[in-house]
Amino acid sequence: MLHYSAKYLSSKQxxxxxxxxxxxxxxxxxxxxxxxxxxxxxxxxxFFNAAAADIPLVxxxxxxxxxxxxxxARNILDTKELVIHLINDQxxxxxxxxxxxxxxxxxxxxxxxxxxTASNSVDVPGIxxxxxxxxGRLHQYVPVKNHENQVITDLFIVEITDFHFDEAVFDxxxxxxxPEVFKPIARLAGNTYAHIDDLFDLKRPE
Numbered sequence: 112m113l114h115y116s117a118k119y120l121s122s123k124q125x126x127x128x129x130x131x132x133x134x135x136x137x138x139x140x141x142x143x144x145x146x147x148x149x150x151x152x153x154x155x156x157x158f159f160n161a162a163a164a165d166i167p168l169v170x171x172x173x174x175x176x177x178x179x180x181x182x183x184a185r186n187i188l189d190t191k192e193l194v195i196h197l198i199n200d201q202x203x204x205x206x207x208x209x210x211x212x213x214x215x216x217x218x219x220x221x222x223x224x225x226x227x228t229a230s231n232s233v234d235v236p237g238i239x240x241x242x243x244x245x246x247g248r249l250h251q252y253v254p255v256k257n258h259e260n261q262v263i264t265d266l267f268i269v270e271i272t273d274f275h276f277d278e279a280v281f282d283x284x285x286x287x288x289x290p291e292v293f294k295p296i297a298r299l300a301g302n303t304y305a306h307i308d309d310l311f312d313l314k315r316p317e
Contacts, residue, residue: 126174127300130157135297135305139171140196140206142227143186144235145215151227151236153209153219154183155198157298158264167271168250169195174264182215184265191249192233193269196241198296203304205240206296232272242280242293246273 117125130136139159143152158172173184187193198206209219220227220238227236230246237244247269255264280293290307297305 130298131300134299135307136160136299138198138206138296138298139169140198140202140209140238140241141171141183142194142196142220142235142238143183144190144192145182145186146189148190148234150216150218151220152182152186152215153225153238154181155206155210156183159195162268166250169245169247169269169271171195171267171269172255172264173267175262178261178263180262180265182213184267185215187249187267188252188265190234192235193247193249194230194233194235194237195245195247195269195271196238197243197293199242199294200296201242202238202240203296205238230273237275242277243288244275245271246275247271 115124115128120128136157137159138155138157140153140155144150145152156171156173158174160170162168162170173181175181196202205223205225208223211219213219213222219225226239228239230237233246233248235246237246249267250270251268253266253268254262255266257263276288280289281287282289290310294306297307299305
């Protein structure tokens with residue numbers, strides 16, 4: 112096998128190795144409000160996953176670029192609120208448009224004419240077309256630092272307060288999300304995305 116010592120890697124190499132190896136990754140398409148709650152920000156992140164179920168917690172890592180905090184991270188710290196959306200083919204093009212870098216006072220939602228809907232427990236609006244969305248509040252913030260004590264990633268542990276499911280992707284009787292209907296989009300590396308195909312079951316040992 113090819114071997115690379117992490118201590119000799121550039122940050123670009125480390126990112127490529129992580130994002131190319133840890134696949135597929137779910138995409139968190141996140142809406143937030145700025146401090147004065149006038150600008151709705153939207154951006155996608157794939158360093159995202161579930162963390163706990165006794166209270167529903169998810170993790171969201173927002174990598175800094177050249178040490179600069181991103182708008183989404185700043186908004187979460189200011190307002191303690193966000194809405195996380197999961198992605199399928201219906202919204203993937205809109206999601207990709209919101210990955211563009213804008214000034215903090217510009218709204219990806221307004222610029223791309225993305226329809227929103229009011230949330231139940233937070234002031235942040237949700238994206239109407241997304242098949243699954245989760246309202247959330249900040250549970251814990253961890254500023255992740257490098258060996259020189261500089262913050263390189265803003266790690267958020269988010270408590271989900273409300274779940275919203277499109278009726279088509281949800282079996283209400285059994286309370287199952289239907290992956291074959293949901294057809295989530297997963298993040299790979301670079302500009303590459305994927306669908307989840309060829310589902311199979313494997314019984315866990317006792």
